[in-house]
Amino acid sequence: MDIDWKGIIGHEENIARLRRMLREGRLPHALLFTGPEGVGKCRAARTLAAALLCGEPEGPCGKCPSCLALRQDSHPDYYEVRPESRGKGARAIRIEQIREMQAEASRLPILSHRRAVVIDDAELMNEAAENSLLKTLEEPTGQVTFLLVTGSRASLLDTIISRCMPVSFGMLPMDELAGLLACRGISTAEAEELAVLSDGSMGRALALHENDGMKLRDDAMAFLEGLGAMDMGKIWLRGKDMGEQGREKISEWLMYLNMLLRDMLVLYESDDSGIIYARDIQRKLADMLPEFPKGRIFQMLRLVKESQCRLQANVNLRLFMEGVLIRLKDI
Ligand SMILES: [Zn+2]
Known part of the structure; x- marks a missing residue:
């Protein structure tokens, strides 16, 4: 996977803050990355995970054994949970997936000095999965960092939200926003205008379009x-x-x-x-x-x-x- 801060478009303030916290050892054990679809929040979560696992202080360096393993998707201390669809059922993160993750996360790190877990589309956890994750968040082991990523913060349990440091990825570079608007069926000309008018905010752009x-x-x-x-x-x-x-x-x-x-x-x-x-x-x-x-x-x-x-x-x-x-x- 791609692990480079430079590969993330925009969000400079968030990234600077996260890197500063990491450098100063103040990063909490659970973070919640929120923001509209396609703004790069999952990529940011993965890169932060890479920085946590990297052997260098200002990582990810891209060259150490940890970074190389991540790039090849074979890092023993990195774990990613994503929604799965079974049969005709809707995509969801089920309790078995969370249990598997918990078993992995409870082990001592092998390659790095800690473990990192990214849970993408976290709002798709079913209730049992959420409650199970909650227990883990309540009893942090100190050696694992959880990075939850969601486009719909309101769909998560309040008790989960309250245990995570929120990082909001609201704003988008204008050309990227215009592209996303066009994907929603808005004409290119209008999408460009809306992106400029909304100052890079997806919510405002859609409100402009609809209201x-x-x-x-x-x-x-x-x-x-x-x-x-x-x-x-x-x-x-x-x-x-x-x-x-x-x-x-x-x-x-x-x-x-x-x-x-x-x-x-x-x-x-x-x-x-x-x-x-x-x-x-x-x-x-x-x-x-x-x-x-x-x-x-x-x-x-x-x-x-x-x-x-x-x-x-x-x-x-x-x-x-x-x-x-x-x-x-x-x-
Ligand atoms: Zn590295």
């Missing part, structure tokens, strides 16, 4: 365009209207406003170094720049961020929105 997210963005754009001509009557109307739409919609709307303002800042830079999210309305945004000097944009961004935090508190949404709109207009 008319573009409409909210266009509304945020219309708000910016009409900001100069906005009087108190319009603000009250808009505040009432948005207040009725609920917290989630307001939060999304603020996110789009944030995105558009950020796009304008990028447009101020002439070297094309930044990514424009709203590429389809880039021209319109550029035309608005004279009305939005950088200082104003920064102030607005600060206000939007602050509002996003305050929105989470229990506030009267209509009054909240009126306040936000008035302050945005006054900047």
